[in-house]
Amino acid sequence: MTKKQLLAITGIMFVSSAIVSAATVFGGVWYLQRATQSQPANEGLFSSFEMPTFFTEEEVSQGPSFHPLEKIVLSIKGNNQTHFVMLELAIETRYPERMTAIDNYMPVIQNALLKLFADMHYNDLQEEGAIDKLQSDVKNTLITAFNKTDLVRDIDDVLLTKYVVQ
Numbered sequence: 001m002t003k004k005q006l007l008a009i010t011g012i013m014f015v016s017s018a019i020v021s022a023a024t025v026f027g028g029v030w031y032l033q034r035a036t037q038s039q040p041a042n043e044g045l046f047s048s049f050e051m052p053t054f055f056t057e058e059e060v061s062q063g064p065s066f067h068p069l070e071k072i073v074l075s076i077k078g079n080n081q082t083h084f085v086m087l088e089l090a091i092e093t094r095y096p097e098r099m100t101a102i103d104n105y106m107p108v109i110q111n112a113l114l115k116l117f118a119d120m121h122y123n124d125l126q127e128e129g130a131i132d133k134l135q136s137d138v139k140n141t142l143i144t145a146f147n148k149t150d151l152v153r154d155i156d157d158v159l160l161t162k163y164v165v166q
Contacts, residue, residue, distance in 0.1 A: 085125065
């Protein structure tokens with residue numbers, strides 16, 4: 001390719017780029033003038049436009065919030081008798097306004113914990129480090145129970161606030 005041909009191609013690219021840019025600017029101005037003429041004066045051009053929800057940022061509270069759940073009483077097997085476990089749980093979240101719906105899911109929570117404690121023995125709950133293991137098991141159980149709901153993304157942690165074994 002010669003210098004002359006290269007200069008000609010470069011010139012054509014600049015001219016075509018300028019034409020496309022000018023057409024875009026004039027077309028945009030024309031469209032905006034037509035759009036504002038067809039709408040009432042008190043509405044803006046983009047008043048009917050809504051951003052999709054995945055583009056909006058949700059307000060995150062500064063610190064964690066704790067949503068207490070109802071007390072749960074479960075039975076567990078012992079050596080000679082049946083024992084009872086009373087749990088009070090709290091859900092740690094940064095979206096407390098969305099956590100109020102979790103109260104409607106108490107049957108799901110009770111069912112999941114009933115399944116968790118069905119195979120436990122009284123001696124398992126008396127071992128050293130049992131509370132930490134139990135808290136981890138309860139959290140994993142509830143996260144699994146809420147996997148099919150939107151609430152799972154709002155649960156930061158599950159805390160045992162009261163734990164009594166009789």
